[in-house]
Amino acid sequence: MAMAAAAPTVPICHGRRASPCSSKQVSVSVSVAMRAWASKSSSLSSSSSKSPRLVAAHATAVATKEAASTTSSSQGGHELLMFEALREGLSEEMERDPKVCVIGEDVGDYGGSYKVTKGFSEKFGSWRVLDTPIAENSFTGMAIGSAMTGLRPVVEGMNMGFLLLAYNQIANNCGMLHYTSGGQFTIPIVIRGPGGVGRQLGAEHSQRLESYFQSVPGLQMVACSTPYNAKGLMKAAIRCENPVILYEHVLLYNLKEKIPDEEYVCCLEEAEMVRPGTEITILTYSRMRYHVTQAAKTLVDRGYDPEIIDIRSLKPFDMYTIGESVRKTHRVLIVEECMRTGGIGASLRSAIMESFWDELDGPIGCLSSQDVPTPYSGPLEELTVVQPHQIVTAVENLCGKK
Amino acid sequence: MAALSSLRVAVPQLDSRRTLPCSHFGGAGCEKAFFRCQSSKLLLGAGCVAGEKAPRVAGGGNVRAAVSASKAVTEKPNSGSKSDKADLLVTKDEGLELYEDMVLGRSFEDMCAQMYYRGKMFGFVHLYNGQEAVSTGFIKLLKQTDFVTSTYRDHVHALSKGVPARQVMAELFGKSTGCCRGQGGSMHMFSAEHGLLGGFAFIGEGIPVAVGAAFTSKYKREVLKEEGDMPVSIAFFGDGTANNGQFFECLNMAQLWKLPVIFVVENNLWAIGMSHYRSTSDPEIWKKGPAFGMASAHVDGMDVLKVREVAKEAVERARRGDGPTLIECETYRFRGHSLADPDELRAPAEKAHYAARDPIVALKKYLLDNEIATEAELKSIEKKIDEVVEDAVEFADASPLPGRSQLLENVFADPKGFGIGPDGRYRCEDPGFTAGTAQV
Numbered sequence: 001m002a003m004a005a006a007a008p009t010v011p012i013c014h015g016r017r018a019s020p021c022s023s024k025q026v027s028v029s030v031s032v033a034m035r036a037w038a039s040k041s042s043s044l045s046s047s048s049s050k051s052p053r054l055v056a057a058h059a060t061a062v063a064t065k066e067a068a069s070t071t072s073s074s075q076g077g078h079e080l081l082m083f084e085a086l087r088e089g090l091s092e093e094m095e096r097d098p099k100v101c102v103i104g105e106d107v108g109d110y111g112g113s114y115k116v117t118k119g120f121s122e123k124f125g126s127w128r129v130l131d132t133p134i135a136e137n138s139f140t141g142m143a144i145g146s147a148m149t150g151l152r153p154v155v156e157g158m159n160m161g162f163l164l165l166a167y168n169q170i171a172n173n174c175g176m177l178h179y180t181s182g183g184q185f186t187i188p189i190v191i192r193g194p195g196g197v198g199r200q201l202g203a204e205h206s207q208r209l210e211s212y213f214q215s216v217p218g219l220q221m222v223a224c225s226t227p228y229n230a231k232g233l234m235k236a237a238i239r240c241e242n243p244v245i246l247y248e249h250v251l252l253y254n255l256k257e258k259i260p261d262e263e264y265v266c267c268l269e270e271a272e273m274v275r276p277g278t279e280i281t282i283l284t285y286s287r288m289r290y291h292v293t294q295a296a297k298t299l300v301d302r303g304y305d306p307e308i309i310d311i312r313s314l315k316p317f318d319m320y321t322i323g324e325s326v327r328k329t330h331r332v333l334i335v336e337e338c339m340r341t342g343g344i345g346a347s348l349r350s351a352i353m354e355s356f357w358d359e360l361d362g363p364i365g366c367l368s369s370q371d372v373p374t375p376y377s378g379p380l381e382e383l384t385v386v387q388p389h390q391i392v393t394a395v396e397n398l399c400g401k402k
Numbered sequence: 403m404a405a406l407s408s409l410r411v412a413v414p415q416l417d418s419r420r421t422l423p424c425s426h427f428g429g430a431g432c433e434k435a436f437f438r439c440q441s442s443k444l445l446l447g448a449g450c451v452a453g454e455k456a457p458r459v460a461g462g463g464n465v466r467a468a469v470s471a472s473k474a475v476t477e478k479p480n481s482g483s484k485s486d487k488a489d490l491l492v493t494k495d496e497g498l499e500l501y502e503d504m505v506l507g508r509s510f511e512d513m514c515a516q517m518y519y520r521g522k523m524f525g526f527v528h529l530y531n532g533q534e535a536v537s538t539g540f541i542k543l544l545k546q547t548d549f550v551t552s553t554y555r556d557h558v559h560a561l562s563k564g565v566p567a568r569q570v571m572a573e574l575f576g577k578s579t580g581c582c583r584g585q586g587g588s589m590h591m592f593s594a595e596h597g598l599l600g601g602f603a604f605i606g607e608g609i610p611v612a613v614g615a616a617f618t619s620k621y622k623r624e625v626l627k628e629e630g631d632m633p634v635s636i637a638f639f640g641d642g643t644a645n646n647g648q649f650f651e652c653l654n655m656a657q658l659w660k661l662p663v664i665f666v667v668e669n670n671l672w673a674i675g676m677s678h679y680r681s682t683s684d685p686e687i688w689k690k691g692p693a694f695g696m697a698s699a700h701v702d703g704m705d706v707l708k709v710r711e712v713a714k715e716a717v718e719r720a721r722r723g724d725g726p727t728l729i730e731c732e733t734y735r736f737r738g739h740s741l742a743d744p745d746e747l748r749a750p751a752e753k754a755h756y757a758a759r760d761p762i763v764a765l766k767k768y769l770l771d772n773e774i775a776t777e778a779e780l781k782s783i784e785k786k787i788d789e790v791v792e793d794a795v796e797f798a799d800a801s802p803l804p805g806r807s808q809l810l811e812n813v814f815a816d817p818k819g820f821g822i823g824p825d826g827r828y829r830c831e832d833p834g835f836t837a838g839t840a841q842v
Binding site (some may be wrong): 075098117127132133137138139141142143144145146148149168178180181182184187217240241242268269270313315317318321323355356395 | 635654819828
């Protein structure tokens with residue numbers, strides 16, 4: 001049997017690894033700051049023998065610069081769109097490990113409804129890029145069965161909303177089987193697809209499933225927001241032994257960014273510092289990151305200094321990055337696209353309150369989408385989602401007018 | 403159908419409620435022709451062409467005479483000497499293996515009932531009494547590398563697949579020595595070592611998992627170029643599940659990709675209190691296979707030899723790469739749906755009818771009448787099984803309950819999934835984690 005060659009050690013940016021991870025700066029259209037973690041190894045006292053050595057971290061926020069990274073290649077990276085970044089990550093993982101396969105509707109001949117798997121059918125063959133009939137519950141279950149027996153499937157939901165049909169398999173089998181079987185079967189599956197509110201796609205195509213799945217024990221959830229983290233999270237999710245749901249956003253697929261040429265993998269459990277600040281911590285993810293950064297321009301003009309963190313890991317939350325920020329700013333605003341009721345913001349709010357109550361100077365603000373089925377009509381749709389001016393107002397209310 | 407006249411077969415006496423008018427049962431005027439063996443209706447839908455009248459056997463399959471274990475005594479030759487060994491369906495070793503497996507299933511389930519009423523196990527316990535022929539008939543043909551998925555009625559599938567009785571009983575008692583460390587329970591028996599992929603509480607849930615295991619088998623062949631026997635998967639489920647969407651979706655996908663999976667319907671006529679005839683527009687489940695182009699069979703599931711006959715063909719088809727088969731087994735559960743079910747809806751006449759077709763009694767009769775085994779040998783098997791079951795109970799009783807530290811283990815294969823705590827370390831690094839007290 002052809003075995004994939006052992007992959008060379010790749011630097012995990014923001015990595016918690018024993019080997020030093022140099023700081024990398026990437027020029028992007030939106031400000032992105034990378035953290036360099038100093039490494040200090042410590043042994044793991046858990047019963048699992050699979051976890052690598054973990055390190056404690058000292059964060060040093062690095063301001064955005066157009067400078068070349070110390071270890072980046074001489075070419076300085078290449079520019080691409082987010083769906084191409086996802087494609088690149090997926091392709092690299094499929095080349096690296098022949099057990100990785102893609103299962104979903106129109107992933108093969110059609111190249112994916114958002115072209116993430118374009119060209120894969122010719123490259124990898126139709127068994128590795130399986131065009132399925134329209135049967136989400138069953139093909140997700142099939143992917144789970146194949147994950148239990150040795151493969152590493154990536155299930156694509158044509159739209160995340162369609163995965164509601166697979167809820168039975170995702171909740172009962174995907175998340176729980178490792179535990180219910182007493183640890184006998186691992187399910188290294190990745191479930192991904194575009195979700196979120198698009199441009200007048202109507203209620204059923206505009207769903208945010210992160211709130212529905214967050215309660216399922218045994219699942220990890222990450223949301224990508226830039227080409228850089230999209231590729232890194234895709235690779236990390238495929239390599240992870242846990243089942244991971246990777247949330248992509250329909251409106252972000254055409255985001256352009258320059259990403260490194262050399263291989264990199266992002267850490268699934270870590271948050272990303274977008275803009276360091278001192279006055280208020282704004283926690284966000286996916287598309288709302290851009291509404292927040294847009295609002296930040298106005299806020300900075302008015303004399304505020306917000307710290308913006310893209311939480312990226314929706315389950316579990318990176319309580320260290322968030323905590324360090326809260327200890328600095330003492331004020332928190334959560335901006336999300338999820339529904340207000342039972343959303344990610346609701347969970348995050350309670351987690352922060354529980355861990356950092358003493359650090360807070362005021363209540364945690366939370367801006368979420370309205371609890372309405374997303375209407376078709378443009379102005380109404382705009383009203384359901386948080387807009388930059390609302391973020392500005394919320395920050396002014398929490399920090400006081402200037 | 404001239405070929406059939408030379409077969410020494412027993413025509414099953416179908417219950418009148420089960421005989422339905424159907425124009426597709428062969429005969430004149432039939433638009434689709436099927437080859438039908440009277441004791442096991444083998445419906446070979448693949449390659450079936452509308453308009454053909456002559457009986458055809460798709461794929462050149464050779465259906466041997468399936469001598470019913472329960473009717474064998476009427477078929478004995480008049481010479482009075484031993485039956486022609488060539489006509490027997492099992493060797494002595496096979497016969498004893500089948501007998502032992504069925505007796506194990508029955509004794510184990512009877513012991514479960516006792517233990518439940520003594521308060522050693524709780525929750526929902528669904529017993530398999532009466533259906534042993536299906537589990538034994540199929541699973542004893544499989545290798546350790548083949549896969550099985552089941553439903554909540556999975557104790558006997560686990561035992562047939564080779565999971566030690568001790569581990570199953572300990573699991574039922576909720577002890578950490580159970581096959582799932584006490585975390586699964588009656589409805590979630592798993593064994594990676596024996597290829598048992600579960601044990602599922604929701605009906606229909608296990609079928610896609612079996613199809614997935616079959617997909618892996620085929621993938622390893624097509625993509626990874628692995629050689630050797632292709633592992634096959636069997637999905638066991640009931641008549642109620644045959645109305646569920648996952649059933650139909652999986653029939654389609656399995657046939658589409660010719661996956662090595664066998665769909666076994668254990669039709670015991672009842673889904674808790676819902677009669678199969680009240681919930682199904684066309685109760686003949688085996689006819690649903692050809693709608694997907696899939697080979698199908700209906701078999702007397704109270705007769706382990708008939709089941710084994712059909713199973714052999716299905717397993718060989720799958721292993722060859724010829725694709726899936728749908729097999730409906732007419733069977734019956736002697737007990738209620740679960741130990742909590744008062745079982746008031748089923749007519750006593752129906753229960754009596756099937757009690758008279760007890761698969762263990764039938765096999766015993768066949769083995770003795772055909773002098774394949776002696777009374778003493780069978781008795782010694784029964785005694786051995788009694789000891790195995792007693793030992794299983796003792797083992798389970800003596801085993802420890804899971805400690806607190808077990809609570810958080812196995813939630814994730816990689817415990818980094820619990821995330822990073824406020825102190826910057828992964829939560830699973832917290833010493834409280836292994837004590838089950840970590841803040842996660």
